Amino acid sequence: MYMKTLAGTLALALSVTTGAALAQTKASAGRQPINEKVQLQQIRNATVKITYADTTFLIDPMLARKGAYPGFDGTYRSTLRNPLVELPMSEKEVIAGADAVIITHTHLDHWDDAAQQFLPKGIPLFVQNQADASLIRSQGFTNVRVLSDKAKFGGVTLSKTGGQHGTDEMFASAEVAKALGPAMGVVFEAPGHKTLYLVGDTIWRDDVDQALAQYDPQIIVINAGYAVMDGYEGSIIMGKEDVLRASQAAPDASIVATHMDAINHMFQTRKELREYVQEKNIQDRVEIPEDGAIVEF
Incomplete structure (x- = not known):
């Protein structure tokens, strides 16, 4: 990312001494030096591919063709059919190279019939709880693992984080709470790599503050x-x-914004978010990738 204003350049210069001191403090605390790349490819909606420590994780695969499903009842623009746009590549290209799949929850826009059709039945899948594991095993998958706290895979430590998939008012209704259900976030860690926090489908809760404090992504x-x-x-x-x-709570972190422009009930577009981050002067820290785009850190 590049500084685009004189103020930003001066701020960078002034931060050199502070940054060096912080790096020395972290090194003295035993933190590994960061020298390995992390790659993220935006596919569509919440579907992304994260390549981390030479291991590629496919996140929340929704692989259906444009308009395959009705809009979600009781939501904004429910008359529109989902997904609203096509995949930027073939289903086989999406799956290619994936070593494991992480399903944060089993709503249709995170785990759909097409994903079930195209994914190999023996691929390792990480899910949030036994209920999701039982469902996915019933769909023919044989290597389903519950991420109850932490797990190791391919040199990567995966840690489950919490959240709430809606407001307190929504969860006060038993029917709505059941429909929304739980969803998890995941933290990725490996020596020499930046810590990555996949927040998942949640509003801002104490769980998010706790994850930021605990993992310093x-x-x-x-x-x-x-x-x-x-x-x-x-x-x-x-x-x-x-x-x-997030930019204020984690001032040294890069942010990737996803899950836009592909499902009927998404109220905010990439265009609106780009305008907003420009207005708030945080555009140098926020990536808003188009479908198919790759960003590296």
Whole structure:
């Protein structure tokens, strides 16, 4: 990312001494030097591929063709059919090279019939709980693992984080709470790599603050489409104000915003978010990749 203003350049210069001191403090605390690349490819919606410590994880695969499913009942623009756009590549290209799959929850826009059809039945899949594991095993998958706390895979430590997939008002309704259900986030760690925090489908909760404090991530991936339900204020996932909040809560982290422009109930677009981060002067720290685009850290 590049500094685009004189103020930004001066701020960078002034931060050199502070940054060096911070690096020395972390090194003295035993933190490994960071010298390995982390790669993220935006596929579509919340589907991304994360290559971390020579291991590629496919996240929340929704692989259906444009318009394959009805819109979600009781949500914004429910008359539209999902997904709203095509994949930027073939299903086989999406899956190619994936060593494992992480399914943060089993809503259709994170785990759909097409993903079940195209993925190999023996591929390792990480899920949030036994209920999701039982469902996915019933769909024919044979290597399903519950990420109850931490797990090791391919030299990567995966840690489960919490959240809430909607507001307190929404979860006060038993019917709505059941429909929304739980969803997890995941932290990726490996020696020599920036720590990556995949926040998942949640609003900003204490769980998010706790994850930021515990793991000190240098990369934060936010589902930022601000998905809206009829009859309720607020959203079931994060939006632009949460992107700003993340930039303030983790001032040294890079942020990747995803989960936009592909599902009927997404209220916030990439265009709106780009305008907002420019207005807040955080554009040098926020990546908003188009479908198919790759970013590296």
